[in-house]
Amino acid sequence: MDAPNSLVLAVIGIAMMLAGYFLYSRFLSKKVYKLNAEFKTPAHQFEDGVDFVPTNRYILWGHHFTSVAGAAPIVGPAVAVIWGWLPAFLWVTLGTVFMAGMHDFGTLWASVRNKGKSMGALSGTYIGNRGRNLFLVVIFLLILMVLAAFAVVISNLLVAQPGAVIPTWGALVVAVLVGQAIYRFKWNLIAVTAVGVAALYGLILLGNAYPISLPEEGMLGLTPNAIWIILLFLYSGIASLLPVWVLLQPRDFINGVQLFIGLGIIYGAVLLATPTVVAPAVNDAVPADTPSIVPLLFVTIACGAISGFHGIVSSGTSSKQLNRETDARFVGYFGAVGEGLLALGAIIATxxxxxxxxxxxxxxxxFSAGGVPVFVEGGANILNAGLGIPQGLAATILATMAILFAATTLDTATRLKRFVIQEIGQIAGVKIPTLAATVIAVVLAFALTFSQGADASGGMTLWPLFGTTNQLLAGLSLTILAVMLIRKGRPFLPVLLPAVFVLFMTIYAALVQLVDLFQAGDWLLFTIDVVIVVAATWVLLEAVIAMLAAWKGPKEPEDEESLTEDQKLSAP
Structure with missing residues (x-):
């Protein structure tokens, strides 16, 4: 196959994802999920000004998009292109259209229809308590991996790109001011957004001019990475305790707009520079340590195609802020499109x-050579060629993008971890206060990160299991959605078929991984992987039983027939 122009890949990929939003998500909203604008969402039903807050759909999209994106849609594609650009391109585009958008949209809808419950709690409702308990084990481990690994990724970027320090931390000040302007002073959203985004780009220029590097010899005997990680965990703990409108929503919204502009800059540079894709379509000369493309491609690129973590965010925080059920299509499906565009940009850059x-x-x-640094290097080359942006500034822009994506995921994950810990306590009959649950969440992530010494290498200990754990969770969430749809007598194949594909590939990958870990003698990861596979398999069997029972049992009445006056939202 001749080397294609990157602009061709960009146009085809963007067109497919937008077609997915305008066509396929419309089908899902009308025929499968059947959104009802009159349904009173949990944000209104349980409004408390802290976690349950009715939110403008655009602000909520910004929170959701940046929370689910993180660094994974950059890291995964940047690694997976080692097999060639074509497999990565196909998995990202088709996965976004038929799997990620449907999954994120569906888990958001399912949670909203069940009083804002998480997918862990919903597993108890739809497949039974045994399945719920094991499902929570998988969720618990996945969020722990995300917290520890993302803290390490962010700290590495702050050390490698000191120009990103000022915009990373300065963005928090901008977010608080934006939150006050929108919610307390009720200023115009468009004007506040413009000023907030301009301030962020001003901070990027300032950071590039005045990079901040911590002393190499370390402070208090700690390395620069360790210091940044400690500060990140302190920040994430505090941020997760604040009402969502104070920091979480405005920070994610402004970051989301800024990051979407960043994607526009990347694709604009591709349009002007039209660089040739030099990587092979299918690499027939991969390095010796590269595993088989099947099934590893489908767990290497998780975020950007389909990701179980998205379901945790959809059902954990976003469902508690959805103003109207009809907003779920834009927030959930288009949020996945945003991440797909980021993954596509990473493929082109690398x-x-x-x-x-x-x-x-x-x-x-x-195989381990790819990652965020390659994205920053390749992307900076394209920005320099297409837009004439100096190499150093281009690298700062892209590094800041990656850091802000990862940072938004970090504090959202801390809040989600707190919810999971409280759910586990509820099952055990112990009420765990919010502050205590947050402390437990942060301490566990901190302990894992520094479990192998002050260099924080422990943060990546469980990361090899992230891909399989994440995709198992996505597949299991889809089975819960399938049970829910079967009970309602609605079309379920758009959910069930992707679930079968994802679970087959992921269990296949997990078994391959188990053999590799056994042969390598890595007994810690081997044991944890066994626990995850056994728990996921058990949940899957429970889900199959629940699906068969739902198929044979009576169907629930349609919503317009069953909504009581208390379940209806007053007219806007």
């Missing part, structure tokens, strides 16, 4: 951001 295939192969000399 395959067309180099001059020759020889240069590309020099970078991708091992």
């Amino acid at each position: 395959t067309a951001g180099f001059q020759t295939v020889a240069q590309w192969r020099e970078v991708y000399d091992s």
Whole structure:
């Protein structure tokens, strides 16, 4: 296959994802999920000004998009292109349209229809208490992986790109001011957004001019990475305790707009520079340590195609802020499209951001070579060629994008971890206060991160299991959705077929991984992987039984027939 122009990939990928939003998500909203604008959402039903807050759909989209994106839609594609650009491109585009959007939209809808309950709690409602308990084990481990690993990723970027320090931390001040302007002073949303985004880009310029590097010898005997990680965990703990409108919503909204503009800059540079994709379509000369493309492609690229973590966010925080049920399509499906566009941008940056295939192969000399640094390097080359942005400033812009994505996920994950800990306590008959649950969440992540010493290498200990755990959770969430739809007598194949595909590939990958871990003698990861696979398999069997029972049992009445006056939202 001749080397394609990256602009062709961009146009095809963007067109497919937008078609998915305007066509396929419309089908899902009308025929499968049957959104009802009159349904009183949990944000109104349980409004408390802290977690349950009715929110403008655009602000909520910003929170949801940046929370689910994180660094994974950059890392996964940047690693997976080692197999060639074509497999990564197909999985990201088709996965976004038929799996990620449907999954994120569906888990948001399911939670809203069940009083804002998480997917863990819903597993108890739809497949039974045994399934719920094991489902929570998988969720617990996944969020722990995200907290520890993302803290390490952010700290590494802050050390490698000191120009990103000022915009990363300065964004918090901007967010608080934006929150006050929108919610306390009721200023015009468009004007506040414009000022907030301009302030963020001003901070990027300031950070590039005045980079901040911590002393190499360390402070208090700690490395620069360790200091940043400690500050990040302190921040995430405090942020997760604040009412969502104070910091979480405005920070994520402004970041979301800024990051979408960042994607526009990347694609604009591609339009003007039209760089050639130098990476092979299918790489027939992969490095010796590269695993088989099947099934590993489908767990290496998780976020950006389909991700179980998205279901935790949809049902954990976003469902508690949804103003109207009809907003779920925009927040859930289009949030997945935003992440798909980021993953596509990462594919282009890491395959067309180099001059020759020889240069590309020099970078991708091992399976572990890809990641955020390659995205920053390749993307900066494209920004420089297309828009004339100086290499250093371009690298700062892209590094700040990656950090802000990861940071928004970090504090949202801390809040979600608190919810899960409280759910586990509720099952055990113990009421765990919010502050105590938050402290437990942060301490566990902190302990894992520094479990192997002050270099914080422990933060990546469980990361090899992230892909399989994340995709198992996505597949299991889809089975819960399938049970819910079967009970309602609605079309369920758009949910069940992707569930079967994801679960097959993921269990296959988990078994391959188990063999590798056994042969390597990595007994810690082997044991944890066994626990995850057994728990997921048990939940799957419970779900199959529940699906068969739902198929044979009576169907629930349609919503318009069953909504009481208390369940209806007053007219806008």
